[in-house]
Amino acid sequence: MVNAEEYATLMNEGLVNEGQAPKYTEHDMQLYRDQSSPFTHPDNDYIDMFTKLGTQQKVQCQCIGRKRTA
Numbered sequence: 001m002v003n004a005e006e007y008a009t010l011m012n013e014g015l016v017n018e019g020q021a022p023k024y025t026e027h028d029m030q031l032y033r034d035q036s037s038p039f040t041h042p043d044n045d046y047i048d049m050f051t052k053l054g055t056q057q058k059v060q061c062q063c064i065g066r067k068r069t070a
Contacts, residue, residue: 004043005032 002010008029012022031041 001045001047003032003045004041005029008032 008024012024015022028041031037032043035041035043
């Protein structure tokens with residue numbers, strides 16, 4: 001797995017190898033690097049976020065009544 005800055009670097013390298021212009025500027029790279037703009041240039045580790053152990057609860061509800069409407 002790579003972080004956002006590494007992904008952007010590899011994407012730019014691939015585009016340049018294909019003869020295309022890089023997608024990410026040096027300014028973008030700096031924003032990924034220092035996380036000064038987390039809303040426009042996030043660097044989230046989704047695997048870590050979704051695989052953390054947490055608490056789990058199981059709730060059961062039972063409604064009993066004699067009328068047709070509750």
